[in-house]
Amino acid sequence: MAHGKTAKSSGKTFLEEVRHMLGGETLASCYQCGTCASSCPVARVSERFNPREVIRQSLLGEKEEILFGDALWLCCSCYNCQERCPQKVEIADVFYALRNLAIREGKMPNIYSEFSAGLMSEGKIVPMSKFLEKKRADYGLPPLKPANMDTLRKILSATGFDKLKKKEEPQ
């Protein structure tokens, strides 16, 4: 685990900041039982991600470590941890709150900027390719219609999505 140099100075404010975000409300209930960690399919295969540790760092206010690190982006949103958490911490939702916070700070992994660019230009996070079109036809699915970009842009603009930009590459 990274050394928490910010635990004292900014600890409380960061915890409060996360708790006031949508999805982050239940963070402080965590008592570190580790049910989430043993439920997590990602933690099983990657040392880079352990949900219990991300929550722990958030509780201690290690803002830089969390927002600059890549652990946050490795949650696969299977919600296993959230289903089994005995303290009803909405763990996966806390990660969404943390991701939003990271993006607000300008920290967005490449793949996410690609997703958002795709969404804003074509209305799809995964661009259509010849391969995908053929696959759809093979499965008997109708060809995809282009998205209604006018409406979508209105939504993206109203929600402030279009203003999200990355400032630098996460480590």
Add this chain to the structure above:
Amino acid sequence: MDEPKVGVFLSEGGNQSSKVLDYDALASFAKNVAKVVLVERAKEFWRGDGLKAIVNAVKTKKLNRVVVAERLPKLSEVNIVKAVEKAGLNPFLVEVIDLEDHCARPHRNKPAEATAKAKAMLLAAIERAKLLEPLEKLEFPALKSILVIGGGIAGMQTAEDLAELGFEVQLVEKEPFLGGLASRAGRFFPTDDCAICIQAPSTDVKSITHTSRKCVYRSGFTEIQNLNVLTNSKITAVEGVPGNYRVTIEKKPRYVDEQKCIRCNLCAEVCPVEVPDDYNVKLKKRKAIYINIPEVYPPVYVIDEKACKFHECEKCVKVCPTKAVELDQKTEKKTLNVGAIVVATGFEEYDPSVIKEYHYGEYPDVVTNLQLARMIDCFGPTGGSIIRPSTREPAKRIVFVQCVGSRDRRWNPWCSSICCMISLKNAMLVKSADPETDVTICYIDIRTTGREHEYYYERARDMGIKFVKGRPTEIAHDPEDNTLIVDVEDAVSRKFLELEADLVVLATSMVPTQGTKELASMLGIELEQDGFFKEYNAKLRPTETKRKGIFLCGGATFPKDAPTSSLHAHSAALKAAKFLSTGKIVKDQKTAVIDDEYCGDCEFCPVTCPYGAISLVQKGEDHFVAQVSELQCEGCGICVGTCPLNAIELRHYRPSQMLAQMKALMSVNGTSKPLILAICCSECGHTAVDSSGMAMLEYPANVRVMKVPCTGILQIHQILEAFKAGAQGVMVVGCKTDGCHYEVGSPKAKKKVELAKMLLKEYGIEPERLEMFNLVYIEGDKFAEVAQTMTEKLEKMSPLQLSSS
């Protein structure tokens, strides 16, 4: 009643008071008040010569009202009232006020203002005293008999204590045998005693010593004089009042004559019916006629009604050598008249099958701590060996999982407090029986808070028991080699472990016993949010309930280990004994009275009374009126504040008495500031004023304090009357809304103040002139602060002009 003859006694004892207050002026002021026949001054009046002077004056001057200004009135009033009573005056005709902490100290830098306020306080006390009425000391008969509900370790010890103290005790147990959950635990921590070991009652004349401990079955428990044990019985109705409860009991038939059975076991041998044995948590089967273990009490077989084929079979009847089996026994109904009730219904293991990821009930080798305890017990289903229920082979790898269903907001959010120790105990018993057994405990936190408990944890580590810090996410089953796999992260080493086990033991949560809710509603007592019985006050009255004469002990209030249950049981016994010791209940008559003429059919007061003291009785064809049980009334006055028709008054705090006091307090200002009436409850509110004085905090002298028993007594029109009497602002000071000494008074007052504010607005009066403050006793600083800010706020407003003032 006689014409009031008021004697005023001014104590100048406090240093502060004598420096600040002009006693000459106060004395001459008091002398000129109508009906005052005597004003005396002394250093102090609450003891020694001062007290003698009061007694003397009451006797010689034929005083019938006594007003004393004395320091520390909460202490001195006790002495003064006692002395006055001895002198032949009714003790309720005495009014004691505190000129030091309520006046001299907080206003010490403004002597003239302080003296003016003291005059108002004296006048208020005199005017109130004139209207006081003599009240009686009430006595109610109380039966010297006690019902104990629940025959586990707590109930048995309470029953024994009380019976030996000479009370008639009825011990009711719903199961056919005594012992409860504790007797199934095999061994107890931290003494490693047998679970069925109890303190031997002194009935055992032959071998009783100071240190006697015996098995339940050797103790002669049921032979204690004055003790009647009713097993297989349940409570079906409770009526009556404290000191005289009528309890209906339903005693299920045993179908075996208690006097004839010789426990030869022939009946069980021939019985053809086998059912899962609940006593051993379904680890084995038992016959339809059975006893749990050989050492049970009473030592008599019983027939399981649901399983027995009765006259279709009759094999036990035929084989019984003493003709003890009686298949035609019927359920008996009994009525018990008792003075008090002790609830000792304990707790039980939570059924963990709802936690799907642990597969309890699905994988036979996943068991609970109680099941393991039954295996460890040599009288248990496995004769003391630890086996895998699936194959009956020895279990060599055992994993304990802590906090199953407890500390879990999905099921039971509380820490059941004893499961860590239970697992440590069971793990060590397993390990010492076979040191080769591999034992691991998966925990979130190990809680060993009792005496010797940490040593227990130490010993467990020393024995080679492994500890993994993590709560498993799942217990899986590998059907190939019939192995259980416990999926857990060890947070300390950051490793993901897949622990292989032959047996997984769940340390399940402890929950209230079945039927707790029904029993609570029959007894008219409350449950906590967790479903356990609620004690009156966890700190000071941990074995009492809101209803007088109903006591709690043992696990009924929360899961407890055996030593704590014992402690609780003896404590409850003492409280119950104290309650009934004189055979009567004595209380004063500061109770609510209802005016039948105005009372009309609504159900507000009976529903609101926190003590269930008010009931509706029929008067006329379909006209009902409320009736107050003087025995149960605690004198809070909340009913007064609730009654929409002003049909209720509280003795000693009648509206006329309060109004006179209010007017007097507002009659003299002496400051340039707007007068404020602070209506304070006698519990935290009034004492917060005391403590601000004691702490030498200052606030302006325009704040005048009036005491009421509970802010719940306030009626909206009373608040308006305060303005009419001349108050520019009104502060209502009560306990914290969740800490009201009368439970619902302070939150009700809060709502009423909100309503009154709306009304004030309607009348064109600034609603900010009225505020409610919720303080605790020690918040004297807060009182001084709000008194100051309230004054400043009112100073900014233009004076209130009411037509009649």
